[in-house]
Amino acid sequence: MAAIQKRGKKYRVRVIRRGFPTQSKTFITHAEALRWSRDIEIQMDRGEFKSHEAERSRMVDKSIPFQQAAHHYQKTHSIHKKIVRCETSRLNILIKRWGDLEVGKVDKQSVITLRDDLLKMGRSGETINHYFNTISKLFQMLKDEWDIDIANPIKGIKRMPPSQGRTKRVNVELECLLLSGCDQLSLPLLRSIIQFAIYTGMRRGELMRLTWADIDLPNRKAYLHQTKNGEPRQVPLTRQAIAVLEALSKDEERVFPMGMDALRSQFGHLKEYAKGRWNGIGVNPFYDLRFHDLRHEALSRLSDAGLNVIELSHISGHRTLGMLKRYTHPSHEAIFLKLERE
Incomplete structure (x- = not known):
């Protein structure tokens, strides 16, 4: 239900609908106010409505520190995997690296720098790919479960080729x-x-x-x-x-x-x-x-x-x-x- 009030030379419109946050905006003409309120109501009816407050909230969510997201992922996802020990170890290393950094600032360049540092340390291609997988799944959690509109920093980065494998024999x-x-x-x-x-x-x-x-x-x-x-x-x-x-x-x-x-x-x-x-x-x-x-x-x-x-x-x-x-x-x-x- 829309309510339009004249305030001085402008018109203030409010759209009140159960299950949605109240929406309000001010216009110069009555026709503009009425058109906007009808557009909002149609979006709500079709399930296409996205409030500005929700969008701002999603932007704020991007500012949470990486370590908060990583600790949550450990407790809710890693704990149920057979590779829990290995994945927890990787997450702890990533926390030391990006702990207080906002998740929104962990970008593709951050991952590329991580890759290069791991290569300098002599880590294998498979090990680096395991880091890629952990990071990708963590950011997928942020998007799917926390409803944060955030890009996955792994996207566009090529996986490392597999190593030749060890040929050592214990004779x-x-x-x-x-x-x-x-x-x-x-x-x-x-x-x-x-x-x-x-x-x-x-x-x-x-x-x-x-x-x-x-x-x-x-x-x-x-x-x-x-x-x-x-x-x-x-x-x-x-x-x-x-x-x-x-x-x-x-x-x-x-x-x-x-x-x-x-x-x-x-x-x-x-x-x-x-x-x-x-x-x-x-x-x-x-x-x-x-x-x-x-x-x-x-x-x-x-x-x-x-x-x-x-x-x-x-x-x-x-x-x-x-x-x-x-x-x-x-x-x-x-x-x-x-x-x-x-």
Whole structure:
């Protein structure tokens, strides 16, 4: 309902409609006031109305600090993801960088500078793309859930090309040094974890979540309910893997009752120990050794044993041949032996 009042030589119009904020404006003529009020009412009827107050509110929302938006995203989105630890780590780094900066001022150039700084630090293309994904999803939240009219700073920025992947092999010599190091440092559980990782090709998180209820010894298989790609799978257990399991205590629910922080700490300590005892030729292989390299080695050994890509993907859980290729590095000797059999 519109009400028009004459005030001196001008006309003040007010549009009052339930469910909408009252709209008012002043015009020189009655006809202009009437035309404006009818336009507003038509917009309200069609659901097309946007108040000036709402627009101003949206502009004010752009001034909230980045850290406020990031903390909210952590609590409402990251917490429900399997990658919560990794995404939280990235968000904390971004908060240190843009904490008090208004979200409206985190623009494309801000992201490009971040990319360049990460490259200087030696971060891989995949790591940088993970930062891009986190930033993009955070700004999508601001637009979809907070109703802030804000541009996504990732738009228009090309993703980084994937890296070539690691080709490191944990050969028998390195394996022996790691296992003997566990013995010398009195780390029996870490020794079992390393052996089981090499015998099965499981990821670190899959190993540490494994419970005795997931182990089927008669049928020699392990059930993985939570995996990186979200699809459960079964991993066949070799006789070597079975021997590792049989030597373990069954008093705990988990097969390897160790926290992730303890695993990182012990593996780092073991690397330092083995590094000091390496007397081979060339670069010390323990400088850049990662726990994940054990998975690479496991799949490469299975490939050397003659398993085809379908069988390897069944064990590893990889969905694409491209990813499996990056993880599997057959030895020259294994390839040569197969050729000799032809």
